[in-house]
Amino acid sequence: MTVAQVPPARLTVIAGPTAVGKGTVVTELRRRHPDLFVSVSATTRPPRPGERDGVHYHFVSDAEFDHLVASGQMLEWALVHGTHRYGTPRRPVQERLDAGEPAVLEIDLDGARQVRAAMPQARLVFIAPPSWEELVARLIGRGTEAPAERARRLDTARVELAAADEFDHIIVNDSVARATDQLEEVLGLSR
Structure with missing residues (x-):
């Protein structure tokens, strides 16, 4: 089935391995479509340099999570890379869907599976790297994880x-512009 034959889904889940550029593609999508609702996930991990609470993530303690x-306030959640939990607050997504507006989630594989089970009508999009070597280079180039954390993330990436x-669409992120163009097509968005 071609992308043009698929009607736009109200809920779209975007997932893929660490360092594949999911966040970069979603940032470009939001730049092109500033009114598009993209859920802000909650996480127990500390902020990276430049990340702001409520913008990039809701940074919460283990007790708050x-x-x-x-x-029951989480639509989905998971322990990611064996260290920190991430999840999607249910209320903002449900409010958007109840209003008849589309919602986009950028989450991990376990979260995508949970959403698929809870909301089978959701469209799942997998962002893939052009190659394993490129994924490794991106993760190392990011410079935000120690070697042990990089190894954990790469183990998780193999599984992902x-x-x-399992996904409805696979988009290879060999270029942010091209990957975003393809994601726009999947979402039925025009520029």
Whole structure:
């Protein structure tokens, strides 16, 4: 089925391995479409340089995250790379969907699987690297993780890459502009 034959879904999930450039592609998509709702995930990891609470993530303590999960306030959540939890606050997404507006989630593989189980009508898009070597180079070039953390992330990336066929669409991020163009097409957005 070609992209043009698929009607736009109200909920689109974007996932892919670490350092593939999901955030960069979504940032470009938001630059092109500033009114597009992209959920801000909650995480227990500390902010990276330049990240702002409520903009890039909602940075929360382990206790706060426990409360969000226990009270059913998370649409999905997962322990990522064996170290920190990430999740999607349910309310902002549901409010957008209830208003008939599209919503985009940028999440990990486990989260995408949880959303697929809870909302089978969601469209899942996998962002893939052009090659394994390029993914490794991007992760190292980012310079934000120590060697042990990089190794953990690469182990996770192997598992995530093996699951790409679970997604409705696969977009290779060999160029941010081209990947964003393809994502726009999947979302039914025009420029």
